[in-house]
Amino acid sequence: MALEDVCSFKERPVQHKWFSFSSLGDAAIPFPKSDYYNLRLETSENNCGVPLHFFIPPLPHSSSFINRPLSSFCPPKNSMTVQRPFRLAHGTTTLGFIFQGGVIAAADTRASAGGLVACPAVHKITPIHSHLVVTSSGSGADCMLWERILIREIRLYQLRHGHRLSIRATAKLLSSMLHPFKGTEMCVALTLCGWDNGPKLIYVCSDGARLQGDVFSVGSGSPYAYGVLDRELRWSLSKGEAISLAREAVFRATHRDAYSGNNVDLFHITAQGWIVTVMRSVKTNLCAHEKKPRNL
């Protein structure tokens, strides 16, 4: 994706069936029209400045009072309703916190779709660059897409300007990119955990929230994780204590929350970059490479 842009490779997207959401031309979407970021990306008049060929299928006509862009623009006759075979669920437990040794990011690895465990080994923590990881929660597909977009935009900035974008600016960029989709069914709740001139932890949500703080937990299991974290979290934790606290918090949340479970991914970010610890199963507390014979 990044290479495409740098080489100005233009691919004609399939347009006839899909609406460009931003071709709702005169909708008063408060999004900067100009290429404010000097990304030299194709921003046509219709595009409202969104630097992507981003086309969304028209969603079913919604009769809510406050009409968000897509639902009111969808012509009823020509609508392509996308029926999902399963209910969208947002089950997860992710957390991040700052301590004297840097930032810890932890998450469970279960992807649920309604009552089904769709995948027991999903990576919910994705590195963006050497000093930034993002934990994702919400709709899995949306998160994967936006993580990829964010990686692309950050890499482009780095290539063009010669230095990495600060984490606060990354969060603001992400928040601005998500803003046009507010009110749609997109659900993305990301926690940026990284290091630039000090540890940083910023929560960005597709609702529009952008919060910087010292500890965040996101997802259906987050109240349980907060319960454990709030009791024992201190600035002066050692690295080992912080890692075991993060695992404990996710474990307790997976115990109580049906939509979280399986293993725990854990990233530790310092001034030197991020380090991932071995995936550990919450159930048996074994390292992934250790095997024990089953007792029958």
Add this chain to the structure above:
Amino acid sequence: MEYLIGIQGPDFVLVAADNVAASSIIQMKHDYDKMFKLSEKILLLCVGEAGDTVQFAEYIQKNVQLYKMRNGYELSPAAAANFTRKNLADYLRSRTPYHVNLLLAGYDDTDGPGLYYMDYLSSLAKAPFAAHGYGAYLTLSILDRYYRPDLSRDEAVDLLKKCAEELNKRFILNLPSFTVRLIDKEGIHDLEKLTLGAK
């Protein structure tokens, strides 16, 4: 959930906002600042829907700054309030209305202090005291009872404390601390954070 309050005195405006940033039932942050500095003597307090608050408030903030850059002088509080209201009104019947409730507090060198109440339906009222949020139901009567136009700064802070104590006593949600600021002819001053212990 969120609470804003403003009290205008003879030569100052006192404003306070709670510090909780919540996401459904969880307090995500305990020290969140809901005040946006529009200019040296104007503060915008903004609560409402998650992303709308910051987006709208920053939009107004940058536009007020732009006006100053273009014209060489700052917008007065009354002008800024009307500008804000106009923007709210313009977006109200669009496809993306902003669901935000605002208090704008400022000091004009010619007209003196001013407190403006705005809500998500883009109403605007200049008032001697005002509050937003569920907490307003509990505290407006206290303000009605004890407010006088010639309050001193200390008396205004005491009145604010009375309101906070009432919230602590009767409001079901926990609002442990409030950011307090005062605007007068010298500009915006940060006062001590108002924290209330357990009942």
